[in-house]
Amino acid sequence: EVIQKIEEHTLSSREDMEITSSSLLLPLIFGKFDKQTAEMVSGLESVELVEQDQVVTIDMPLENPAEYPTDDIVYEDKNHTTSDESDCHDSDNDFKDMEEMNWYNLTEGSDVGARKFPVPKRYNLDIIDNTHCIDGYFTPYSNGRGVDIYIIDSGINYRNKDFRYLEGGHGRAIYGGFDVEPSNYGWDTSGHGTHCAGIAGGVHSGVAKEANLISIRVVGKKGAGSVLIKGMDHAYERHLSRVGQSGFKGSVMSMSISSDFSQIKNNHVNAMVGKGITIVTASGNQGIDASNRSPGSAGQNINVG
Numbered sequence: 239e240v241i242q243k244i245e246e247h248t249l250s251s252r253e254d255m256e257i258t259s260s261s262l263l264l265p266l267i268f269g270k271f272d273k274q275t276a277e278m279v280s281g282l283e284s285v286e287l288v289e290q291d292q293v294v295t296i297d298m299p300l301e302n303p304a305e306y307p308t309d310d311i312v313y314e315d316k317n318h319t320t321s322d323e324s325d326c327h328d329s330d331n332d333f334k335d336m337e338e339m340n341w342y343n344l345t346e347g348s349d350v351g352a353r354k355f356p357v358p359k360r361y362n363l364d365i366i367d368n369t370h371c372i373d374g375y376f377t378p379y380s381n382g383r384g385v386d387i388y389i390i391d392s393g394i395n396y397r398n399k400d401f402r403y404l405e406g407g408h409g410r411a412i413y414g415g416f417d418v419e420p421s422n423y424g425w426d427t428s429g430h431g432t433h434c435a436g437i438a439g440g441v442h443s444g445v446a447k448e449a450n451l452i453s454i455r456v457v458g459k460k461g462a463g464s465v466l467i468k469g470m471d472h473a474y475e476r477h478l479s480r481v482g483q484s485g486f487k488g489s490v491m492s493m494s495i496s497s498d499f500s501q502i503k504n505n506h507v508n509a510m511v512g513k514g515i516t517i518v519t520a521s522g523n524q525g526i527d528a529s530n531r532s533p534g535s536a537g538q539n540i541n542v543g
Contacts, residue, residue, distance in 0.1 A: 263474070263509040266502070268464045292497040294461035296392055296430045355447075363445070382446025384487035386480060387438050388414060388473040390466070391431030391494060393424050394453040398432055400440035404447055411435060414452040416472040418465050424453030431455070434494045449490075452476070456495070463497055466533075467506050474510060493533060494520040500532040507536035518542060 268291075271279070280288040355376040357363045363376035381404070394401075394411050401411035413424040426432045431453065436442075439449040456469040470491065477489040491510065496519070497503070507517055517539040521528035528534055534541040 263471070263513065264506055266467065266506075268468075287501060289463075289500055289502050292463045292500060294457060294463055294466050294495050294497045296428065296457055296461075296495055363443075366445070378445065378447075380446075382439060382449030384485045385446060385449040385490060386452055386477065386486075386488075387435075387446065387449050387490045387492055388452045388454050388476075389431050389435045389438070389492050390454045390456055390469050390473065391434055391492070392428045392457045393417070393422070393426035393431045393455040394435050394451060395426045395429075395432040396453075398436070398440075400436050400442055400444070401451055402441055404441060410439065410449070411451040411453070414454045414473060414476060416469050417453075417455040418458045418461065418469075419455075422455065422458070424455045426453075426455075427458060430457075430494070434492055438490075438492055461495065463500055463503055463532075466493075466495070466497075467503065470506060470510060474513070474515065477515065488514070488516070490516045490518065492518050496520060496522050496531040496534055498532070499530050499535060503532045504536035507533045508538040511536075511538035516540070 276288055276290075279285055355363070355378075356374060357376050364372050364374060367376050367378060396411045396413075398411070403410060417424050435451045435453075436444055438444055439446045439451050441447050452473070454469045454473050456466045473489070473491055480486045480489070507519070511517055517533075517536075519534040519536070519539050519541050521534050521541050521543040522531040524531075528541060528543065533539065
């Protein structure tokens with residue numbers, strides 16, 4: 239109905255206006271319209287919201303390191319206490335290079351998830367696995383096997399050795415079938431998406447060391463909010479095709495990208511979460527109020543500062 243009204247108003251064909259009606263969760267129409275057409279559409283009773291498309295950017299850290307607290311403040315709690323000091327056995331791990339660590343001979347039991355991975359003192363992995371002590375080891379409850387993590391970003395370098403399996407062999411990082419530049423097949427062109435994939439599931443630096451890392455590339459030389467939503471839809475469609483498959487446990491979407499506030503993008507994120515997708519976003523990394531950035535301000539997502 240809305241598309242018909244637009245065509246009647248402009249006397250142009252759908253192809254001329256580049257209208258695309260596409261969304262698995264929410265009824266959305268993407269298109270290029272003049273100002274008068276946009277105002278007409280916003281006045282229709284069946285239309286809840288009209289927004290101008292926005293530039294989506296990769297969230298990079300601030301250039302001035304002075305804007306951040308020091309390592310001692312971030313990693314070391316001067317007032318740290320533990321309920322049972324005997325549970326915390328400090329390590330002298332102080333690796334100069336992550337490659338010095340031996341990941342493969344530390345099995346405690348047959349489950350990969352039961353392994354203890356040595357990490358440098360005060361390293362971020364050591365902090366997130368234990369609430370009461372820093373012991374020089376990362377001991378995850380699970381390895382992430384069977385989980386699909388969609389890196390909705392600038393792509394992934396599939397050949398990076400951090401994306402191998404713990405027992406050896408490559409293939410955990412794959413193309414998810416969506417690229418803002420289709421002929422690029424999800425390859426990373428800036429390094430940012432690969433960096434985020436490594437944090438999520440790298441063998442050396444990541445949390446879920448056996449999760450599948452899937453490239454959904456929505457940012458190339460430039461990015462747009464409409465492309466972000468289409469990328470999310472594609473990831474969700476792939477998720478639905480995985481439900482019921484043997485060994486599949488669930489999906490996560492990682493989006494370390496943002497734009498100015500957008501209610502449409504926020505609504506889309508919340509709808510995805512409502513369907514069982516865990517969505518992790520960046521708060522913005524710009525030193526500004528995160529509530530003014532999207533999709534981080536959606537509300538049902540995990541927004542990381």
